[in-house]
Amino acid sequence: MLEIKNLSVSFKDKDVLQGLNLEIEEGIIVGILGKNGAGKTTLFESLYQSQKYGGEILWKKQKLLRENISYLETENYFYPYITGREYLSYFAKDKLSKTIELAEKFQLPLEKYVQYYSSGMKKKLALIGMLMLDKPINILDEPFNGVDFEGVHLLYDIIRELKQSNKIVMISSHIIETLFHTCDRIVILENGLISNIFEKSDFEKLNHFKFS
Amino acid sequence: MAYFKLCRLYNIKIISLHKIFHHFQFRFNQSFRIFNFNPKVSLPIFLVFGALMIVKLPQTIFYPLLYFSIVLVFHINRKDIPFLKKTFIGNWRLLIFLESAFIYTLFIMANINYKIEKFGLLMFLVIILLCFLQPKSKPFPTLQWNFISNNLFEWKSYMRKNTWMFILTYIILIASAYHRVSLILCGIFLLDYLSHVYENNENKEMLEVYFKKISLKEKIHKNVFFFNALLLPTYLGFLVLNFDESLYLLYYISFMNCYFLLILTRKYKLYHHHEKANYFSIVVFIEYFVYSMLIIPALIMIRINSKEAQKNISKYVGN
Numbered sequence: 001m002l003e004i005k006n007l008s009v010s011f012k013d014k015d016v017l018q019g020l021n022l023e024i025e026e027g028i029i030v031g032i033l034g035k036n037g038a039g040k041t042t043l044f045e046s047l048y049q050s051q052k053y054g055g056e057i058l059w060k061k062q063k064l065l066r067e068n069i070s071y072l073e074t075e076n077y078f079y080p081y082i083t084g085r086e087y088l089s090y091f092a093k094d095k096l097s098k099t100i101e102l103a104e105k106f107q108l109p110l111e112k113y114v115q116y117y118s119s120g121m122k123k124k125l126a127l128i129g130m131l132m133l134d135k136p137i138n139i140l141d142e143p144f145n146g147v148d149f150e151g152v153h154l155l156y157d158i159i160r161e162l163k164q165s166n167k168i169v170m171i172s173s174h175i176i177e178t179l180f181h182t183c184d185r186i187v188i189l190e191n192g193l194i195s196n197i198f199e200k201s202d203f204e205k206l207n208h209f210k211f212s
Numbered sequence: 213m214a215y216f217k218l219c220r221l222y223n224i225k226i227i228s229l230h231k232i233f234h235h236f237q238f239r240f241n242q243s244f245r246i247f248n249f250n251p252k253v254s255l256p257i258f259l260v261f262g263a264l265m266i267v268k269l270p271q272t273i274f275y276p277l278l279y280f281s282i283v284l285v286f287h288i289n290r291k292d293i294p295f296l297k298k299t300f301i302g303n304w305r306l307l308i309f310l311e312s313a314f315i316y317t318l319f320i321m322a323n324i325n326y327k328i329e330k331f332g333l334l335m336f337l338v339i340i341l342l343c344f345l346q347p348k349s350k351p352f353p354t355l356q357w358n359f360i361s362n363n364l365f366e367w368k369s370y371m372r373k374n375t376w377m378f379i380l381t382y383i384i385l386i387a388s389a390y391h392r393v394s395l396i397l398c399g400i401f402l403l404d405y406l407s408h409v410y411e412n413n414e415n416k417e418m419l420e421v422y423f424k425k426i427s428l429k430e431k432i433h434k435n436v437f438f439f440n441a442l443l444l445p446t447y448l449g450f451l452v453l454n455f456d457e458s459l460y461l462l463y464y465i466s467f468m469n470c471y472f473l474l475i476l477t478r479k480y481k482l483y484h485h486h487e488k489a490n491y492f493s494i495v496v497f498i499e500y501f502v503y504s505m506l507i508i509p510a511l512i513m514i515r516i517n518s519k520e521a522q523k524n525i526s527k528y529v530g531n
Binding site: 049050065066067070071076077078079080081082086087089090091113126129130132133 | 362365366368369370372373412413414415416417418420421422425484485486488527528529530
């Protein structure tokens with residue numbers, strides 16, 4: 001289980017996270033919903049251990065280490081002048097065929113230099129790389145941004161597969177419908193605190209939800 | 213009618229001269245702005261210009277050839293031809309000649325060891341040919357360099373991006389083995405070129421899988437091996453041509469490798485997954501240049517950088 005206890009982060013005189021508490025069991029997909037500046041990315045950066053924080057983040061009762069977590073950021077960059085195929089070859093080991101198959105499903109032009117990819121293609125390629133890391137906790141920050149219709153559906157399948165492999169997935173998205181399709185639980189982040197948690201059976205209430 | 217035509221022609225000439233004068237004024241201001249606001253450009257240019265003023269070459273014809281090659285590089289890389297075409301509709305070729313001739317004259321007159329001679333003057337005729345040599349409008353096709361291992365992705369990427377510049381630089385580098393002065397001078401030029409090979413950062417996922425396969429130490433070994441393999445023709449050339457002065461070669465190998473290791477270890481010392489690049493400023497260049505020239509400070513810095521780089525990599529890869 002992933003346990004976030006009394007998590008707080010401050011920048012200069014602003015408290016971005018103010019004693020946030022959350023518990024996530026393995027095999028659960030959690031959606032994080034919040035306005036711009038609510039602290040979603042700060043929460044993810046803290047989980048990824050690239051942000052100094054107060055409180056505790058525990059994985060299986062031990063301090064969460066970066067080696068247990070993978071993090072797909074909103075913006076993705078790649079080393080210039082390497083092709084998609086070359087990029088994936090770093091991750092491959094014995095999984096090259098699976099990787100290439102996934103890239104072909106996403107219709108990625110693997111022989112093209114990655115810097116010429118569209119932002120949606122970059123997102124897909126970064127996602128494949130992230131999946132190949134095979135970590136127990138996966139953070140997806142706005143994974144649907146710039147991804148085409150077919151890509152969104154493939155992404156749904158991938159997230160379901162992650163759930164089946166008993167992994168924890170945390171997703172942030174501005175498009176609430178994408179969270180309805182993928183999540184077991186949706187957490188509302190407001191002013192650095194969790195103001196509400198909706199289980200799957202309560203998702204309908206979110207149709208009329210308004211931030212305070 | 214003929215008189216009118218002549219007047220018109222005369223009038224055009226006056227306007228052109230006026231425009232040319234203003235254009236050179238504009239160029240002067242432009243250069244001043246670049247030199248003033250961009251020390252990364254201006255400082256190396258002044259250093260190079262200073263060196264070219266005092267350099268003594270074994271034969272007189274080498275001076276015009278050297279300065280013409282600088283003009284040629286400038287011409288090939290210029291991107292302002294469409295601007296000149298629009299501004300000086302009928303006279304844009306004249307402007308190209310005047311600008312190139314000005315740069316050539318500046319260099320050739322500034323050298324304290326060169327005395328004007330026939331070959332130097334003949335080069336002005338060759339400069340006329342530049343007016344008809346259009347610089348690239350589309351990027352040159354680049355080579356893939358696929359034979360380079362993916363472990364050396366920085367080199368692969370850099371050579372793909374700068375294929376022709378790399379080949380040209382490499383030829384100059386090999387030719388620099390001709391004399392000890394050209395060897396050291398070219399080596400110093402190459403340091404700035406090298407600085408950019410390791411400027412970009414790979415993303416955190418690629419860093420993680422890369423260093424799960426090989427250690428930082430192995431990466432350093434592979435890169436140093438490749439770098440020295442590239443320089444091998446220069447080393448051998450210098451040994452063949454200047455065997456008695458092989459001490460210079462030893463110094464050259466030392467400072468080139470020191471600088472190389474400094475920039476490689478710096479990359480991972482500063483690596484952060486939010487940054488696409490570990491931006492390289494003129495201050496860093498001067499600092500590492502001085503360390504490398506003095507060798508011992510460079511060795512100390514390499515040791516410190518390596519330890520910090522290893523620590524930083526461990527944050528992403530684990531133990």
